Amino acid sequence: MYNTPISALLSLLMQITKTQLADCLLIQPPVYQDNRGLFRELYVAAKYQAAGLTQAFVQDNLSSSQQGVLRGMHFQRFKPQGKLISVLHGEIYDVMLDLRPTSASFGQWQGIYLDAQQAQQLWIPPGFAHGFQALSTSALVSYKTTAYYDPTDEGAFNALDPKLAITWPQPVTVMSDKDRAAPAFEVVKQQLIAAI
Ligand SMILES: Cc1cn([C@H]2C[C@H](O)[C@@H](COP(=O)(O)OP(=O)(O)O[C@H]3O[C@@H](C)C(=O)[C@@H](O)[C@H]3O)O2)c(=O)[nH]c1=O
Numbered sequence: 728m729y730n731t732p733i734s735a736l737l738s739l740l741m742q743i744t745k746t747q748l749a750d751c752l753l754i755q756p757p758v759y760q761d762n763r764g765l766f767r768e769l770y771v772a773a774k775y776q777a778a779g780l781t782q783a784f785v786q787d788n789l790s791s792s793q794q795g796v797l798r799g800m801h802f803q804r805f806k807p808q809g810k811l812i813s814v815l816h817g818e819i820y821d822v823m824l825d826l827r828p829t830s831a832s833f834g835q836w837q838g839i840y841l842d843a844q845q846a847q848q849l850w851i852p853p854g855f856a857h858g859f860q861a862l863s864t865s866a867l868v869s870y871k872t873t874a875y876y877d878p879t880d881e882g883a884f885n886a887l888d889p890k891l892a893i894t895w896p897q898p899v900t901v902m903s904d905k906d907r908a909a910p911a912f913e914v915v916k917q918q919l920i921a922a923i
Pocket residue numbers: 788790798799801802857858859876903
């Protein structure tokens with residue numbers, strides 16, 4: 728629909744901010760409010776490609792969580808997924824951790840608050856672990872991925888690992904059994920280094 732210069736211009740309407748972690752982006756698309764409510768675009772290929780999200784998305788996911796629920800920290804080892812995160816209802820604290828051994832921010836994590844009213848989105852490229860906590864009564868989170876879900880390729884480390892000390896904002900009410908049983912980050916880190 729748009730040629731490259733026009734899509735580059737359109738992408739100026741989106742505010743793109745670099746995060747502390749290399750290659751992750753905080754995206755603030757315009758939110759149009761009127762007496763009916765609001766309108767926002769979730770994804771427009773030409774605009775997001777112009778902003779640097781050039782890989783094709785192949786899957787859309789939706790999860791609903793009650794307050795305090797913690798999901799993560801997850802990744803795929805050989806078929807890593809880039810993720811474009813949007814909150815459709817409520818508020819979350821979203822955490823990404825750089826798993827790329829050659830990256831300047833390898834092993835570092837950053838948490839970012841995302842909420843449906845402000846409508847920020849987070850771009851987490853392939854090569855990161857991801858998790859979030861629902862902070863509102865309920866939170867509806869949608870995310871696009873650049874690789875298919877493959878349960879045989881799934882990896883995880885413990886989001887409550889005291890050495891990582893991720894500062895989850897609220898008491899953790901529920902985690903999956905799988906997430907509670909996940910190893911400490913150091914185990915995953917050593918595996919990643921050994922695989923170089
Ligand atoms: C992630 C995923 C799960 N499932 C199934 C497997 C399982 O039966 C059920 C719930 O899966 P999980 O417990 O892994 O769901 P969840 O803990 O919400 O997993 C997600 O967490 C966040 C933090 C991410 O970043 C995602 O990539 C994904 O790992 O849904 C799919 O069919 N497709 C998928 O893409």
